[in-house]
Amino acid sequence: MPAVADAGSLSGAVPPAGAERGEAGATRVELRRVSKRFGEGAVGARGVSLAFPAGRMVALFGPSGSGKTTVLHMVGLLMAPDEGEIWLEGTRVDGLSERASAAVRRRSLGFVFQSFGLVPLLTAEENVMVALRLLGIGGERARERTREALEVVDLGHRAGHRPAEMSGGEQQRVALARALVHTPRVLLADEPTGELDTATGAYVLDLLRRTARDGAAVVVATHDPAALEVVDTAYFMRDGEVHEPDRAELELWLTEGEGGLADR
């Protein structure tokens, strides 16, 4: 796996973090005392307060069922909290209509979820371009940005292939290209390296790191010890609550705690 390609809008001469999209460190998304329960007593989130800053990469660690995906889904306006508030750049967004939420998602958010979410009948290029079409960007401009995004994930040569003709790692990188092509202000990634070999996983983490450096608030839910090395802040979830572990605790949990990686 080559180093991350030095092409496209995600790299180049390194601007100060967040220079292009607001001040680095400024809070981009904030959860205020957010709770979410499901049927039969399952708890997704319990009084969660978190701030995700521009230009920073934040990880949510925690055992299976601890609420990581629930938090990402709420930040992504895919699920409404039972209690609490969600703010995106100074606007409260948790009470928006489905239509308004969808507009916020298209414009400001990027998603990389575990199942990739690629459309089987579309080529890699078409899958990426969909994100721009939804924003009303078409024609040569869309094609060029799509080409750039695919080059950034080192898949320029696979643009014409459909998901079934690609490896899991390649599909994950197409999903990343699609999430990045509209330069989202917030990038949400759920287990982005879960199914990948070490080298591809490192590549994907590096890309997420660069996306943060370019100014996005990047939030990753993960069990991957390698993520600990690249994130700015690591939180730990348990039973829907967020903790701020010290690094040694987290390392211990990641390497041996509770069956750690083995419980997946």
Ligand SMILES: Nc1ncnc2c1ncn2[C@@H]1O[C@H](COP(=O)(O)OP(=O)(O)OP(=O)(O)O)[C@@H](O)[C@H]1O
């Ligand atoms: N749609 C749902 N309906 C009912 N219960 C749910 C739903 N989504 C999540 N849960 C429950 O909420 C809790 C938190 O789930 P969540 O998916 O957020 O965990 P997670 O930390 O992402 O776990 P994993 O590491 O396995 O992905 C679990 O008890 C889960 O069973």
Ligand SMILES: [Mg+2]
């Ligand atoms: Mg999950």
